[in-house]
Amino acid sequence: MGPVVKKTKAATEVTIAGLKFKNPVMTASGTFGYGAEFAPYMDLGRLGGIVVKGLSLYPRQGNPGPRIAETPCGMLNAIGLQNVGVDDFIERKLPLVRNAGTHIIANIFGETVEDYMEVARRLDGAEGVSALEVNISCPNVKKGGIVFGTDPQEAFKVVSAVRKSTSLPVITKLSPNVTDIKVMVRAAEDGGTDAVSLINTITGMVIDVERRRPVLATATGGLSGPAIRPIAVRMVWQAAQAASVPVIGMGGIMSARDALEFIIAGATAVQVGTASFIEPDAAVKVAEGLEEYLSKNETTVQDLIGSLRTA
Amino acid sequence: MGPVVKKTKAATEVTIAGLKFKNPVMTASGTFGYGAEFAPYMDLGRLGGIVVKGLSLYPRQGNPGPRIAETPCGMLNAIGLQNVGVDDFIERKLPLVRNAGTHIIANIFGETVEDYMEVARRLDGAEGVSALEVNISCPNVKKGGIVFGTDPQEAFKVVSAVRKSTSLPVITKLSPNVTDIKVMVRAAEDGGTDAVSLINTITGMVIDVERRRPVLATATGGLSGPAIRPIAVRMVWQAAQAASVPVIGMGGIMSARDALEFIIAGATAVQVGTASFIEPDAAVKVAEGLEEYLSKNETTVQDLIGSLRTA
Amino acid sequence: MEIKAEIIHNDSMAKGYFKLGLACAVPEVRPGQFVMLRVSDGLDPLLRRPFGIYRTLGQTRGRTLGTRGSSSKSKGIEVLYRVVGKGTAILSGKRPGETLGVLGPLGNGFPDRAEGSNPVLVAGGMGIAPLYLLARRLGEGTLLFGARSKAETFLLKDFRGLGLKIKTATEDGSAGIKGLVTGLLENELTPESIVYACGPVGMLKAAAAISGKAGARCLVSLERSMACGIGVCLGCAVRAKAHKEEKENRFYKMVCSDGPVFPGEEIDWDLL
Amino acid sequence: MEIKAEIIHNDSMAKGYFKLGLACAVPEVRPGQFVMLRVSDGLDPLLRRPFGIYRTLGQTRGRTLGTRGSSSKSKGIEVLYRVVGKGTAILSGKRPGETLGVLGPLGNGFPDRAEGSNPVLVAGGMGIAPLYLLARRLGEGTLLFGARSKAETFLLKDFRGLGLKIKTATEDGSAGIKGLVTGLLENELTPESIVYACGPVGMLKAAAAISGKAGARCLVSLERSMACGIGVCLGCAVRAKAHKEEKENRFYKMVCSDGPVFPGEEIDWDLL
Numbered sequence A, B: 001m002g003p004v005v006k007k008t009k010a011a012t013e014v015t016i017a018g019l020k021f022k023n024p025v026m027t028a029s030g031t032f033g034y035g036a037e038f039a040p041y042m043d044l045g046r047l048g049g050i051v052v053k054g055l056s057l058y059p060r061q062g063n064p065g066p067r068i069a070e071t072p073c074g075m076l077n078a079i080g081l082q083n084v085g086v087d088d089f090i091e092r093k094l095p096l097v098r099n100a101g102t103h104i105i106a107n108i109f110g111e112t113v114e115d116y117m118e119v120a121r122r123l124d125g126a127e128g129v130s131a132l133e134v135n136i137s138c139p140n141v142k143k144g145g146i147v148f149g150t151d152p153q154e155a156f157k158v159v160s161a162v163r164k165s166t167s168l169p170v171i172t173k174l175s176p177n178v179t180d181i182k183v184m185v186r187a188a189e190d191g192g193t194d195a196v197s198l199i200n201t202i203t204g205m206v207i208d209v210e211r212r213r214p215v216l217a218t219a220t221g222g223l224s225g226p227a228i229r230p231i232a233v234r235m236v237w238q239a240a241q242a243a244s245v246p247v248i249g250m251g252g253i254m255s256a257r258d259a260l261e262f263i264i265a266g267a268t269a270v271q272v273g274t275a276s277f278i279e280p281d282a283a284v285k286v287a288e289g290l291e292e293y294l295s296k297n298e299t300t301v302q303d304l305i306g307s308l309r310t311a
Numbered sequence C, D: 001m002e003i004k005a006e007i008i009h010n011d012s013m014a015k016g017y018f019k020l021g022l023a024c025a026v027p028e029v030r031p032g033q034f035v036m037l038r039v040s041d042g043l044d045p046l047l048r049r050p051f052g053i054y055r056t057l058g059q060t061r062g063r064t065l066g067t068r069g070s071s072s073k074s075k076g077i078e079v080l081y082r083v084v085g086k087g088t089a090i091l092s093g094k095r096p097g098e099t100l101g102v103l104g105p106l107g108n109g110f111p112d113r114a115e116g117s118n119p120v121l122v123a124g125g126m127g128i129a130p131l132y133l134l135a136r137r138l139g140e141g142t143l144l145f146g147a148r149s150k151a152e153t154f155l156l157k158d159f160r161g162l163g164l165k166i167k168t169a170t171e172d173g174s175a176g177i178k179g180l181v182t183g184l185l186e187n188e189l190t191p192e193s194i195v196y197a198c199g200p201v202g203m204l205k206a207a208a209a210i211s212g213k214a215g216a217r218c219l220v221s222l223e224r225s226m227a228c229g230i231g232v233c234l235g236c237a238v239r240a241k242a243h244k245e246e247k248e249n250r251f252y253k254m255v256c257s258d259g260p261v262f263p264g265e266e267i268d269w270d271l272l
């Protein structure tokens, strides 16, 4: 072996559950397809990671339309978790991005704890999957449709079940539709999660006053975009104070400035969601803007994480 | 007595807890001062009602500044419930608006159940107060600062205590920072409330990334404005389905169209908040726009309430 | 593919109707493709708006713009639009020299014409816009135009002289026959006809049904609220009739990436 | 008091500095009063922006506008502003003929000058704007102007010939003395002086302290984020020194309705 060269750690590098990310900017699940769709618009290798569309055990058709509605500085969606299913993902989608030079994180969900476990198991051996993100904002059919993510006991059950079903790092994605996010952070930690990510969308509704009907076919949907950013930043801050595992923040990030709010509030990494619909390469631009801020301020992401001064 | 003339009920008239409102448009607490401040900008008599700034037993100085921050399609505030106190209100503020030709509703709050009771008692005999609106989004000092409005048992206690302390109609103003709004509706009803109003602001945070400090001196504040409207409409819809008392809806109403969303979702009346900062006569414009819609569609508010078709 | 395009012109054609010229180098455009326009740099309205490409501009008028991709076939595009809400209202206030974000061309557009087929274009109001490039390419056949009244027939101006017979129906009878454009369609069809339709959904449904009865092919261009325009948000779903032979057996098709043009018989019009 | 005012002019004075003329009939304006401008009809940015009234316009140039209130003393107002963020950027893109919502005049402005007092105006950069009407009314005294560099001294142009002595300090020494404007102030004061200051908060604090030491009165014009501008949101609070004799004994004063001008000694600069 040659002489040991001490490498200077890049200013943008972060580590979550043992995984090194070249920068802390990932794309959010459901807003970036299975990754390959965005290759024409950017170099995917510029991203810290790609979180793919939520995967279920079997393919899902999703909800009838209309599925989206614009709101002030935001949008509602009720896609209904349409996806190709975990097997088809592994067979046909994963090969397209596994060599893109970025971490591929599989977002998973189910209607029962067993569903979650089985999806996790099938992804365990899949070459090119770096981690699982467990979306617990789903109705638990066995518990009469209450959402896994709003009941700490159910959240604990699903997280610990996934934990046992995989050797991959587990990120638990939390729902913001709760009274106290800290309770949910603790439930996920008790379940053995390696990190938490938040926020998922906030339940909302838009009504067409001429037709006196909800705009969305499903009546309610999930609110995302800059409108929710102040709520997301607050929850990430609260979660980071309660958490002993790393926190991944998201909700309305449109620019590097927005991403910095989350990092300063305590997030180790961020995800860019709705912004990718408006500018396909939004996440890359966020990563670039972050680099600029770091070099201008001669600091590192590591030093910024949780650097908020509140006194 | 002369012959009985059958009066046609005005299309905009609604009744809540036995009180007749000439139209369903009120101003929201904390966004309309004590009412008189707006007299230069409009005929206050055009309003269905005025909900005054939250009143406490003693005057309160409020929080240090900065107290407000703009957000995408919204604003954060941490005023800290600054107010002149209930006695000064009765003595100096109420006389200025009691003959304005609209209902004056006193919004009240406290840090203990006893506070709430005493404020309610003092307002009981006050000439010109039509009803009380009980703001339960306040930290309960005796319960270690947890918010009355996020715990159904504490909410029940404060509502039933106020109920016993006044002969005025009681409206309970609910916090949106809860997992299940229906549980809170039921707690307020069990406490004997005559109506519920919602939503109060959603807790949020904005960070100044250059200074790495929260923009607000208190770190977090309450998010209001059009950004939160989809969340508010959803919660009002859920509340209306659970409630047997009338629901008063608010959150981001800027126009008559917005107000109609709430009414169609199940609100008997609405409140206009943040919009009054931008256009002082926003609430009157909402009332006028509502009249237009009703006459164009040859219908009444009564017929619109809860007319949402979801099947 | 995301281009900042300078506005060449943005002229009112009639009350509420505008013709927008954008200087942007675009690859070859197929008739029926569309672009997503960002009407504001701000956050409200948040989403881009979809508009059919009316035509491509060979020469940019006004100032030219340094765009990337020099192998492109045209130097700009034109969009016709009607002001219906917030986004189009903002768009109508833009002036030449300002720039707009353009994403596109997107979608699949109309398929190439089958040998020996006899084209019948059916347009409802503003739905005529995505048919101009098609009409020019076809150079023959029939265009059936439906409108509320004579006031909208200015939309036909560019179509005259392209070699198509034009027939008009107006709801108030102020131009052409009085009635719906689908009424005209019934008399026009033979089994050799191929129908290209764009307009309100009721019209499209009727056109598909009438074509089906006559044994003619029918291609419809659909509209749906869109967030991304590139097939990833899954927001613009329409219900398709399930095909057992298809691998994924999807009920839902995405208007932006599977369409916006679909064979009429593929759409489940009752569950749309 | 909410008026839709037509823009008469919106001219760049220097890079990032603009002079905005608005056709709106306003009642008599006191020096130091301000207006709240709505820079967008949309929802983002949501809140109005506060700007000092630079001067009133006797005659409207360009088209005149039918405004209400015919007993008003002037036909328009002018505002000077610097582009610092989203709202001012949008404002700088507005053109003559467009309309803006104007709320005002608001606030109390500067109190009438006391007999025999000797006025000293202290301005930091753009803080000079609310002092123009005052300078014109006073017609004598001294204006101390602080800026980063000579580039900002164009702001002094309108002040020449009003009868005030003008002294300048720049941080880089490119015009006047090198240093802070508060350095000039120390040499200028007598106990008969009355200081009118507008600019960054550090400058105001120093001006208040220096004036206090010299036994001179000091009036400062403060800036604070505002939602309503009319004293009802309670958002623009500044910490005042508590006065036992005052009925409400309020710690907090509202910049919009109690100010924006305050006696320097009333402000608790450490808790501001």
Ligand SMILES: Cc1cc2nc3c(=O)[nH]c(=O)nc-3n(C[C@H](O)[C@H](O)[C@H](O)COP(=O)(O)OP(=O)(O)OC[C@H]3O[C@@H](n4cnc5c(N)ncnc54)[C@H](O)[C@@H]3O)c2cc1C
Binding pocket: A070, C034, C045, C047, C048, C049, C050, C051, C052, C053, C079, C080, C081, C082, C083, C084, C085, C086, C087, C088, C089, C126, C129, C130, C222, C223, C224, C225, C226, C260
């Ligand atoms: C593929 C395609 C091609 C189109 N081509 C044209 C064209 O050439 N000329 C033209 O005038 N219009 C065209 N439209 C319709 C155009 O997109 C809408 O009129 C426009 O989005 C309305 O925006 P707004 O903000 O003014 O209306 P708002 O009603 O305020 O918009 C609110 C939301 O609904 C969406 N929306 C509203 N109406 C429609 C609609 N009809 N279709 C899709 N989304 C809608 C908007 O995009 C926005 O997200 C096309 C639509 C699609 C899907």
Ligand SMILES: Cc1cc2nc3c(=O)[nH]c(=O)nc-3n(C[C@H](O)[C@H](O)[C@H](O)COP(=O)(O)OP(=O)(O)OC[C@H]3O[C@@H](n4cnc5c(N)ncnc54)[C@H](O)[C@@H]3O)c2cc1C
Binding pocket: B069, B070, D034, D045, D047, D048, D049, D050, D051, D052, D053, D079, D080, D081, D082, D083, D084, D085, D086, D087, D088, D089, D126, D129, D130, D222, D223, D224, D225, D226, D260
């Ligand atoms: C009484 C008063 C008089 C003023 N007079 C002038 C003037 O004559 N000329 C001039 O150029 N500026 C003046 N200002 C400052 C001006 O209001 C701000 O520069 C402007 O609001 C910035 O808006 P923005 O959207 O560009 O900035 P952003 O930073 O994007 O604004 C975000 C939010 O912060 C608020 N804000 C930002 N900076 C200030 C500030 N300095 N003071 C108050 N609120 C602020 C905005 O109103 C908005 O709500 C005055 C401020 C006050 C309070």
Ligand SMILES: Cc1cc2nc3c(=O)[nH]c(=O)nc-3n(C[C@H](O)[C@H](O)[C@H](O)COP(=O)(O)O)c2cc1C
Binding pocket: A028, A029, A030, A031, A053, A054, A077, A079, A081, A107, A135, A173, A199, A200, A201, A223, A224, A225, A226, A228, A250, A251, A252, A253, A271, A272, A273, A274, A275, C233
């Ligand atoms: C259209 C759409 C689809 C989404 N699908 C998923 C999903 O499948 N799984 C998931 O965990 N989150 C999903 N999300 C939530 C996002 O990943 C993200 O948590 C949320 O949108 C907030 O971030 P944003 O405001 O940046 O979009 C979806 C969001 C949108 C807008």
Ligand SMILES: Cc1cc2nc3c(=O)[nH]c(=O)nc-3n(C[C@H](O)[C@H](O)[C@H](O)COP(=O)(O)O)c2cc1C
Binding pocket: B028, B029, B030, B031, B053, B054, B077, B079, B081, B107, B135, B173, B199, B200, B201, B223, B224, B225, B226, B228, B250, B251, B252, B253, B271, B272, B273, B274, B275, D233
């Ligand atoms: C500056 C400000 C002060 C407020 N003060 C009170 C208050 O004292 N009591 C209360 O119950 N609600 C208060 N609210 C909440 C509003 O009454 C209303 O519930 C909320 O703002 C949502 O409505 P909006 O989006 O229309 O503003 C306040 C809101 C704002 C913006």
Ligand code: FES
Binding pocket: C225, C226, C227, C228, C229, C230, C231, C232, C233, C234, C235, C236, C237, C254, C255, C256, C257
């Ligand atoms: S608009 Fe996003 S999938 Fe079609």
Ligand code: FES
Binding pocket: D225, D226, D227, D228, D229, D230, D231, D232, D233, D234, D235, D236, D237, D254, D255, D256, D257
């Ligand atoms: S800005 Fe609302 S009180 Fe001053």
